[in-house]
Amino acid sequence: MLIRTPKDWELRESATTPETIYQNRRTFLKTLGFAGAAFAARDLFAATAGFPTTNNPAFRDPALKPTPYEAITHYNNFYEFGTDKSEPAELANRGWKTDPWTVEVTGLVDTPLKLDVNELVAKVGGIEQRVYRFRCVEAWSMVIPWDGFQLSKLIALASPKADAKFVKFTTFLDRKSAPGQADGNLDYPYIEGLRLDEAMHELAFIATGIYGKPIPNQNGAPLRLVVPWKYGFKNIKSIVKLELVAKAPRNTWQQMAASEYGFYANVNPLVDHPRWSQASERVIGGGGGVFGSRQRTLMFNGYEKQVAALYKGLDLEKNY
Ligand code: MTE
Numbered sequence: 041m042l043i044r045t046p047k048d049w050e051l052r053e054s055a056t057t058p059e060t061i062y063q064n065r066r067t068f069l070k071t072l073g074f075a076g077a078a079f080a081a082r083d084l085f086a087a088t089a090g091f092p093t094t095n096n097p098a099f100r101d102p103a104l105k106p107t108p109y110e111a112i113t114h115y116n117n118f119y120e121f122g123t124d125k126s127e128p129a130e131l132a133n134r135g136w137k138t139d140p141w142t143v144e145v146t147g148l149v150d151t152p153l154k155l156d157v158n159e160l161v162a163k164v165g166g167i168e169q170r171v172y173r174f175r176c177v178e179a180w181s182m183v184i185p186w187d188g189f190q191l192s193k194l195i196a197l198a199s200p201k202a203d204a205k206f207v208k209f210t211t212f213l214d215r216k217s218a219p220g221q222a223d224g225n226l227d228y229p230y231i232e233g234l235r236l237d238e239a240m241h242e243l244a245f246i247a248t249g250i251y252g253k254p255i256p257n258q259n260g261a262p263l264r265l266v267v268p269w270k271y272g273f274k275n276i277k278s279i280v281k282l283e284l285v286a287k288a289p290r291n292t293w294q295q296m297a298a299s300e301y302g303f304y305a306n307v308n309p310l311v312d313h314p315r316w317s318q319a320s321e322r323v324i325g326g327g328g329g330v331f332g333s334r335q336r337t338l339m340f341n342g343y344e345k346q347v348a349a350l351y352k353g354l355d356l357e358k359n360y
Contacts, residue, residue, distance in 0.1 A: 090254040091167040093187040099170035099243075106171060107182040109251050111325040116258045117176065118277055120218035121213070128258035136217040138278065140263040145194065147283035148204035153197055157248070157262045164193040167248060175307045175341045176272035181321040186266050187249030192240045194282070200236065204284035207239045208232075209265060209276045221263050226292055232265065232276035233289035233303065235350075241348055243268055246279075269343040271305040302360040304351075307341035311357050 057271050118128035121136075142296065144154040161167060167187050211230040215222045216275045221229075238244065245266040247255055255261045260277025273293050283289075293301035300314050309319045321337050340347050351359075 045215050049355075050202060060332050090249050090252065091187065093167045093169045093206050093249060093252050095169050096168040099168075101171065104171055104173065104183045105324045105326075106185050108253075109253075111151055112182060112184055112250055113256050113259060115324055117272065118220075118258055118260070120220040120228070120230070120278075121258065122220055123225055129256070131219055132257035136214070136257060138257055141184070141262045141280075143263055143280055143282070145198040145282045145284070148201040149207075150199035150201060151197065160194065160263075161189070161248065163197060164189040169249075169252065170245060172243075172245070172266060172268035173338075173341050173343075174266075174268065174275075175317075175321060175337065176271060177301070177305065177313060178272075179313075179316060179318060179321050179337075180324055181335075181337075182324050184266075185251050186245060186247040186254075187252060188245050188247040188266065190242060190247050191244040191265070192242065194246060195236075195284075198282075198284070200284045203286050205236050206285050207234050207236060208281075208283040208285050208289035209234075209279050210281040210282045210283070211276055212278050227295055229280075230276060230292045231289060231295075232274055232291045234267065234274075235288075236284070238267070238350060241347060241350065269306060269340040269347045271307055273301065275329060276306050304356075304359045305354065306347075306351070307339070308336065308356055308360070309337040309339060311360050 049301040092117055114129045115125045116128040117125070118132060121128040139157075141157050143160065144152070144156065146152050155163065167189060169185055169187045171183060171185045174184050209232045211228075212218075213221065213229040218228075220226070234244070245268075247260070247264050247266050248262060249255050250259060258277075260275075260279075263279045264277040265275050265279065274291075288303055288344060291301070291303060294303060307318075312318050320334050320335055323333050323335055326333050326335075338344070
């Protein structure tokens with residue numbers, strides 16, 4: 041199968057880590073604060089337009105140490121804006137407009153919605169902050185203080201019909217603003233999906249901010265999905281549409297390489313990616329070393345107690 045994917049995803053993690061690190065060395069140095077001053081002024085400016093946020097202690101494990109802001113916002117996967125980790129921070133901020141922005145909820149619902157982001161935030165009752173683990177299928181991880189709201193609140197506004205079983209999420213399509221879409225490095229628009237009961241789980245979240253600041257374009261402004269027990273690629277960015285559907289939608293990475301990226305994509309250290317192990321992960325910005333330390337990967341990324349019941353009776357090896 042011809043896969044138009046770039047190096048990070050194609051090569052065995054153990055084999056590619058040094059090359060990836062080499063390619064991203066300058067990004068790493070930046071992310072670890074060596075060039076932090078260059079970002080400070082812009083980040084401060086961005087902070088002026090955010091939604092007020094309050095900590096939700098129920099979703100904040102004090103043992104988790106958040107990754108530095110610079111690393112979260114300068115080591116990104118956002119193929120619409122390039123395939124190199126350092127590109128989105130640059131290319132998603134060259135005139136691509138994420139304000140104003142509307143999102144629609146359609147399909148098998150009683151009350152279809154089309155809302156401006158500000159209107160939406162008011163309707164879901166405002167913004168809270170939760171600190172979640174984040175684990176990419178490429179075997180690296182972060183800890184991110186997300187600001188946003190529970191996805192279930194948005195879905196409830198549209199009143200799903202009884203035959204709605206899945207939610208299909210779609211990212212914007214704008215080939216003029218997104219060089220990756222112009223190049224066709226993936227099939228666009230980027231699509232993701234969740235079972236409706238997964239989407240209604242209290243951990244499923246829509247982020248509008250990071251560290252109390254508006255979510256930067258490169259992280260998926262202005263609305264991006266956060267499902268912390270699943271691999272990062274499920275966390276679709278810059279959402280324009282949620283569609284309630286009866287059948288499981290095929291997500292973008294499944295379309296690109298179905299044998300490697302499944303629908304569920306639950307973090308599972310016992311099921312390896314066909315080309316690399318998922319037993320451990322590189323902690324971005326962690327452990328004192330410039331390239332991060334390694335730690336064991338946890339079942340469902342540490343959220344087993346909360347989500348395991350969703351998958352009772354499901355063969356997790358087959359449903360990867
Ligand atoms: N969403 C869109 N629209 N396009 C993408 O390329 N990349 C995914 C996910 N969401 C992606 C996306 C992948 S592979 C990961 S790991 C996370 O976003 C990365 O999120 P981050 O850059 O905020 O860490």
